[in-house]
Amino acid sequence: MLSHWLQRFQKRGDSHSFAQVVSQCQSQLKGYCRRLTAGDIEQADDIAQETLITVYQQFGRLNNLDAFKSWLYRIAFRHFLKMQQREKRWQCLQEQELESLLLQQSDERNSDNHEFIDERYVMQLMALLNSEERAVITLNHTLGYSHQQISSLLEMPLGTVKSHGKRGKDKLIAFSLRQQRGAA
Template identity: 30%
Template sequence: MDKKDAELIEKAKAGDTASFGLLVNKYQEKIYGLAHYVCAGLRSEADDVYQETFISAFKNISKFKGKSAFGTWLYRIAANNCWMKFRKKKTEKLVSMEGLRGLEDIAQPDESARKELSESVAKALAKLSVDQRLAITLADIQGLSMEEAAKVLKITVPAFKTRLFRARAALKKISDPLAA
């Protein structure tokens, strides 16, 4: 954990909301990105997960022991919130065109090719299970190492590698049905 995060965390634990606000500013894009892709582009669902993640982190910051990076801890909270959201809906798969409009916020306005790619990725991810979406999002979209992603999901590195391999295979099958 970097020194600046450690200082901000200690101040936040002491009740300094401004310090917690700085932590939110640092991690908000990554957490929203995770929520957006795991919630299959459903903006309202992603917004809920995003808000619930930071509310939960604020309420439980005193429980953060620093054994992992603060970002890893936040990813774990966000992943748990994603799982809870889909358990409530009693569905693992979710397809929505509404969420594709939210990708405009992620893509650069002058990068139409990037926007088109993001839309395609969101459509394909929507067809995967929550576990598969989390694996792809953490490793391939957020850029976490295998070790970090496994820690976030509370599984072993070999189990994460297997999950990621299967998720990529499923994504490839969805993206190119003729290749299957």
């Protein structure tokens, strides 16, 4: 369905077609941005908004409509990096900072709203990772991109993508294991 609206927007350039493109990809884009910002919803939404504005303005430069989603995430990552540099935000949390944050919220985890709590927990865990690790982990594990695709999308060497993925995964596993031992 997305390809239909992309083709229509490419031919007509009308706002209705673009609105349909947005409705087809906005949810995943926001999720990606939220993981990049380690759960900073307002900033993630700002990045997603800026991304969609850029997509609208530069759509004519996209030659291959099949590469739309990769192009979309590449633009979002660039906006994230610009905002991070400008605002000096979303730096890696130290494990002790995250542990204290999680302790403050431990009572909430026993509530009925597990889906919200689990998503917030994932976002907080992302704060342990640097920007590149967050991007690679999210693209690979959440959105299903291969390392080769991520390499192209983020314009990073394949070995670097694999290193960021492994290092990020190792950090998350190590932290989770320490949490489990502490809870036992």
